[in-house]
Amino acid sequence: MIIRPAYTVITVMLLIGSIANAQQEWDLKRDREGIQVYTRSVAGSPHDEVRAEAIVQGVRLSALVALVMDADACAEWADRCAESYVVDEISDTEALVYTHNDLPFPVKDRDVVSHARWEQDPETFTVRIVSEAVSGHVEEQQGRHRLTEALVSWHFEPLEDGRIRVINQAHINPGSNLPGWITNMLLVDTPFETMRSFLEEVRSPQYAQATISFVTEPM
Secondary structure, eight states: OBOOOOOOOOOGGGOOSOOOOTTSOOEEEEEETTEEEEEEOOTTOSSOEEEEEEEEOSOOHHHHHHHHHOGGGHHHHSTTEEEEEEEEEEETTEEEEEEEEOOOTTSOEEEEEEEEEEEEOTTTOOEEEEEEEESOSSOOOTTEEEOOEEEEEEEEEEOTTSOEEEEEEEEEEOOSOOOHHHHHIIIIIHHHHHHHHHHHHTTSHHHHTOBOTTOOOOO
16 A cells, blocks of 8 residues: 555644753653653743653554555544645645644634655654644635644654654644633643544554555664
């Protein structure tokens, strides 16, 4: 199965802005079912950064990449994702992607157009995608708040024992005032549920033998 480039920009709680900020300490918020969710403050921002992490075994790098690239599958595993599609396929490793996230009433839905870029380290074989919000490209729709400051990354890091460390890290300015219960859900519950569903969905047959043009599997 050869996967054509398509990209799922993960749901709103995982679309969050400045991934660098290494000077801040991570605060573990949840450790359950082999999944850890951390948050940390970001200098100059009232919104925390979030990181979800897990280790998977018996799954190929290409399968992990193929699932993220399958925009149509977004709603199957990304919590709160209502739809996602490729706006413009720039190259095998670069695209513009639209994602619509369904938030509970009375909070207005969020959507975003992101510029997604893939890369693989030729020495460590680690694969990474970074998606950053951009303006324009898709007309804004009534009832949806368009995100303009959003960044999300996925890292797939092969380990020596054949396992792969999966990291989803993100930071966002959600725009407008959100009630505390929504903010808490977006920062902990949704990343956790998204990671759990991702690890289940990636074992589906359609991804197991996927071939990705820019991914080299570790020996």
